[in-house]
Amino acid sequence: MLKAFQVAPLSSELDDDIQHKIDFKTKPPGSLGGLESIAYQVARIQRTLTPTIERAQMLVFAADHGAVDKGISAFPQEVTAQMVTNFLAGGAAVSVFCRQHQVPLKVVDVGVKVDMPDHPLLSKRKVASASQDFSEQAALTLDEVNQALSAGADEVDACQDVDILLFGEMGIGNTGVSSCMMSAITGTKPEQTAGRGTGLDDAGVSKKAQIIAASLKRAEQALHKPVGEWAPWEVATQVGGLEILAMSGAMLRSAELGKPFVVDGFICTVALLFASQIQAAVTDYAIFAHQSDEQAHKTLLQQFQAEPILKLDLRLGEGSGAILSYPIIKSAVVFFNDMASFESAGVSNAT
Numbered sequence: 001m002l003k004a005f006q007v008a009p010l011s012s013e014l015d016d017d018i019q020h021k022i023d024f025k026t027k028p029p030g031s032l033g034g035l036e037s038i039a040y041q042v043a044r045i046q047r048t049l050t051p052t053i054e055r056a057q058m059l060v061f062a063a064d065h066g067a068v069d070k071g072i073s074a075f076p077q078e079v080t081a082q083m084v085t086n087f088l089a090g091g092a093a094v095s096v097f098c099r100q101h102q103v104p105l106k107v108v109d110v111g112v113k114v115d116m117p118d119h120p121l122l123s124k125r126k127v128a129s130a131s132q133d134f135s136e137q138a139a140l141t142l143d144e145v146n147q148a149l150s151a152g153a154d155e156v157d158a159c160q161d162v163d164i165l166l167f168g169e170m171g172i173g174n175t176g177v178s179s180c181m182m183s184a185i186t187g188t189k190p191e192q193t194a195g196r197g198t199g200l201d202d203a204g205v206s207k208k209a210q211i212i213a214a215s216l217k218r219a220e221q222a223l224h225k226p227v228g229e230w231a232p233w234e235v236a237t238q239v240g241g242l243e244i245l246a247m248s249g250a251m252l253r254s255a256e257l258g259k260p261f262v263v264d265g266f267i268c269t270v271a272l273l274f275a276s277q278i279q280a281a282v283t284d285y286a287i288f289a290h291q292s293d294e295q296a297h298k299t300l301l302q303q304f305q306a307e308p309i310l311k312l313d314l315r316l317g318e319g320s321g322a323i324l325s326y327p328i329i330k331s332a333v334v335f336f337n338d339m340a341s342f343e344s345a346g347v348s349n350a351t
């Protein structure tokens with residue numbers, strides 16, 4: 001059985017008070033646009049009229065993927081471990097943006113092919129040395145899936161004093177794994193879920209879609225069920241990826257603890273899609289950072305009716321979009337807490 005989570009849907013008890021507080025700030029109604037939605041969401045999640053976003057933690061989950069051998073990425077598998085080293089040394093995009101915003105970064109190895117040396121910023125939670133090639137066989141065992149979900153949940157448990165979690169990933173091939181998971185869950189054709197990832201050309205994207213289609217066909221035969229009808233554990237074992245599932249576990253645990261979390265790009269949004277198959281209410285706790293350039297991300301965000309904070313045509317992952325959106329999330333909470341109201345500032349309201 002898949003690891004169980006219990007996520008409570010957000011209470012509507014404070015909704016009117018929260019909206020009233022937003023509307024009576026010294027500004028025309030609605031004029032802070034998306035910031036108002038973020039403030040509203042954070043106040044609802046934290047169940048308070050004085051929310052706090054002071055302490056954040058970035059968790060970057062890393063793993064490798066057997067299907068990379070078939071040619072689903074423009075880059076070789078060893079880049080996963082090399083980039084983990086780069087994260088730890090402070091040289092990756094997510095590292096420098098985390099430093100800029102004073103957000104601590106931790107890398108969680110749930111399945112990088114090679115053994116990583118000890119490092120204070122590295123959590124060693126290797127479940128397997130990569131998933132199996134899902135075009136040939138099931139990617140993971142149920143035990144591995146549960147270990148990945150638990151690793152994510154445990155890492156969130158270790159962040160006790162944190163108000164908000166930011167998630168990112170590293171795993172060469174994981175846009176392809178994400179596309180496969182999205183197709184498996186939603187039934188969307190691989191041609192619509194497969195994208196360029198790290199930079200495939202048109203021929204590369206079409207080969208990637210074919211590999212995903214063949215993998216889904218293999219799994220449909222093994223399960224005797226068409227895509228769209230698989231149980232979450234079947235999706236995860238047949239075509240899952242360890243870092244993606246670890247992010248799903250981390251999201252579910254954040255939501256269980258009543259903490260908001262920031263969703264990065266396409267891969268992270270697929271982790272949320274999977275998490276929402278386990279507990280639908282998990283999406284209430286998700287703040288969508290940006291719309292990535294990966295073609296299926298737009299579709300997925302629309303399905304979640306999400307209005308992402310940024311649209312910078314990023315196509316990087318790592319949690320880079322999540323950390324870039326963080327100061328804006330903080331500003332939303334600052335206006336909500338600190339701006340004067342019409343009453344307190346003696347400003348006339350609309351007639």
Ligand SMILES: Cc1cc2ncn([C@H]3O[C@H](COP(=O)(O)O)[C@@H](O)[C@H]3O)c2cc1C
Pocket residue numbers: 072073074075079083169170171172173174175176196197198199316317318
């Ligand atoms: C140098 C480098 C740094 C990265 N940082 C994140 N990714 C991103 O690229 C990968 C997904 O793309 P694909 O599915 O095409 O392999 C993930 O590891 C993701 O986080 C990187 C990729 C590379 C090459």
Ligand SMILES: O=C(O)c1cccnc1
Pocket residue numbers: 175197198264265266267268292293294297314315316317318
């Ligand atoms: O949107 C993403 O998460 C993404 C896109 C391309 C490469 N890596 C990640």
